[in-house]
């Protein structure tokens with residue numbers, strides 16, 4: 001299981017790099033075309049924006065799994081461990097609720113987007129809105145997994161504000 | 175009413191320890207309930223459309239440029255150049271740090287990247303030469319936050335987009351304040367080294383200096399290309415970011431030859447990953463600011479601040495004080511995303527120049543990066559230096575006070591910012 | 600009458616002091632008057648509710664009630680709306696009014712309902728004209744080598760390239776800086792936009808090509824529309840027509856004022872009829888290509904309606 005997840009994560013990373021490289025080329029080529037030939041590709045902006053949105057949701061999904069989103073844990077550090085776990089469980093449930101709404105809304109917009117095409121490249125907007133499906137499922141998976149770890153007192157759990165005794169992690173917001 | 179709900183729910187969710195991005199989305203949801211406009215599609219739409227922005231596409235490219243500059247030896251050469259210029263003076267490595275910080279600032283848009291480069295390359299050298307570590311680390315942290323003031327600048331881009339102000343104008347307005355910050359650091363460093371005696375670096379031979387200058391030439395060409403290109407109309411801010419990354423790539427690959435093409439892959443991944451964290455936060459802020467707009471929250475704030483609305487300086491001072499407190503505990507990007515849309519209508523109504531306000535906003539926000547307890551730049555220096563945060567916090571005090579002095583100066587005399595801004599633009 | 604209390608969120612792209620803002624205000628007052636204050640229209644200027652495509656999706660999904668959109672943004676939903684982009688069709692706005700409000704224009708609006716939005720009326724954006732910093736465009740030859748920003752729409756790229764310019768696609772948000780710094784030489788927009796976006800500060804010549812007439816469309820969400828009683832629908836329809844009349848009047852007065860203002864800032868020139876005829880001839884290529892794209896029947900129907908508008 002862990003192996004499969006690792007492989008998927010690695011693939012996503014490469015896709016992010018590829019998306020960035022294509023965005024880079026699309027914008028770069030338009031600058032060059034403008035100066036050398038006084039022209040440009042109409043699809044350049046639309047393509048790079050679509051890739052940008054995909055890149056953001058792929059990366060931020062991975063970041064949920066790696067707990068690298070910026071958080072505020074000053075208060076969590078100061079409170080007793082039991083309360084800290086309770087807070088973590090509550091905030092995980094709230095995040096799941098937010099993701100559920102994200103999923104519901106994305107699904108609705110995805111269905112609308114099946115019949116609407118983008119202005120230049122004429123791709124169905126559903127491709128844009130499917131980022132929401134990807135992210136809400138992906139982030140939901142990581143949050144559920146961590147919630148399960150917290151409840152089952154698994155050592156792999158991440159609880160905001162908790163200082164693990166023998167960890168050599170760099171404390172980010174200390 | 176809406177203001178209270180906004181503040182209460184945002185801080186409540188944040189104190190639970192969840193990522194700020196989620197706290198912002200949940201704040202939006204709470205306001206949605208309050209306004210009786212509940213619809214899940216609004217959340218999806220605002221998150222996705224918040225990410226779908228052409229001006230913000232400059233963010234990944236400036237991050238990428240920074241990654242490549244550090245990995246490809248450009249940052250190193252700039253520091254070498256600074257050493258050969260002022261390294262032999264009393265307290266010389268401190269001036270090296272300041273000069274390198276200002277030059278790096280004109281190449282990179284991120285305080286974190288610059289600080290990491292400066293701290294990695296200079297701090298060991300300063301420690302070995304007997305400079306007080308806390309003070310040196312403090313200086314580097316303080317120098318690192320010049321990066322977002324002198325263009326290019328990620329915070330200015332994010333501010334420009336969220337506050338609907340011209341990014342190019344913000345860029346040009348940042349140049350002079352950034353240089354003033356550098357000069358301020360020079361004075362503060364001179365003062366703090368008055369009674370400390372360390373052996374200065376040996377004066378380098380003319381030949382070495384020539385070589386270092388030649389070596390650093392391509393690195394120094396970069397700010398000329400970026401600022402010159404922006405000002406001279408070769409490209410827009412988003413394109414400037416792409417050009418910066420492309421230039422850094424070409425120099426590192428083919429001129430300095432410190433990296434090979436396969437080495438770019440992890441740099442692209444890292445830049446994409448960092449970008450996605452910043453941008454997810456931006457997108458989440460769109461969810462809450464959509465609701466903030468629907469709830470007419472800025473109007474509420476304006477009526478609350480009515481008594482001081484006709485005195486721009488008092489209003490400015492009030493906002494600065496509030497922001498310094500917020501900056502103590504909050505990171506820069508969320509501060510911009512949350513506060514810029516709320517304060518900008520206020521400021522425009524009070525007759526304050528929005529570009530001047532943008533510069534002040536980012537300056538004060540950046541100072542927050544070096545104030546405890548939550549200061550991202552402080553943390554970077556502390557982890558690179560492997561020194562406790564308290565020590566660095568103590569070391570940074572003279573520079574922090576210098577910055578606060580400069581900010582007060584800019585509040586009393588806004589012309590220091592506005593006149594050169596008009597001159598450059 | 601059967602009228603309930605309702606809140607209508609009305610999004611638009613320009614600011615509150617623009618003709619869009621004023622017309623939304625008119626609509627709001629009219630709706631409030633006709634419904635005895637039960638309908639509350641809340642206008643959101645400056646694309647606060649999102650750009651046009653985003654708002655359209657919100658309307659289809661029922662997350663927002665009303666909006667104003669350019670016809671070009673509707674092409675993704677119904678490609679027939681590309682017909683309004685065809686160049687050199689109208690000589691005067693009154694001709695466009697006839698086609699828009701007549702059978703052809705209303706037929707197009709009716710077709711939107713099956714896509715989830717209801718098209719109510721057309722407002723006026725206006726005739727588009729050319730500005731640039733190089734030379735007055737009096738003939739097609741003058742366009743030679745002018746780097747002209749056009750909307751990101753392949754038809755416009757082709758149209759202006761055919762006419763000899765170097766058409767460059769670029770986002771509107773980047774346009775002012777690009778003009779100011781000379782990254783592009785020129786652009787094309789209605790007078791009111793040229794004035795409100797301060798393009799006159801960075802452009803020297805304004806050439807009255809009037810190459811395309813751009814309308815706007817007032818949309819209402821279908822899910823919301825279906826909830827309304829017949830009385831309520833009538834109120835909205837009546838108020839929409841009132842807003843249309845006042846918006847067009849305002850737009851034309853505004854265009855006059857803008858032109859007068861721009862004349863103090865820029866060198867303005869008109870195009871001689873025979874030169875305009877040459878441009879028209881050059882445009883035939885893209886018009887025919889659009890006929891293939893949109894269906895020859897639709898194009899013919901449109902051309903007939905245009906001809907009728909000129910004779911009657």
Ligand code: NA
Pocket residue numbers: 278279280281282283284320321322323324325326327
């Ligand atoms: Na910078």
Ligand code: NA
Pocket residue numbers: 501502503504541542543544545546547548549550
């Ligand atoms: Na801080």
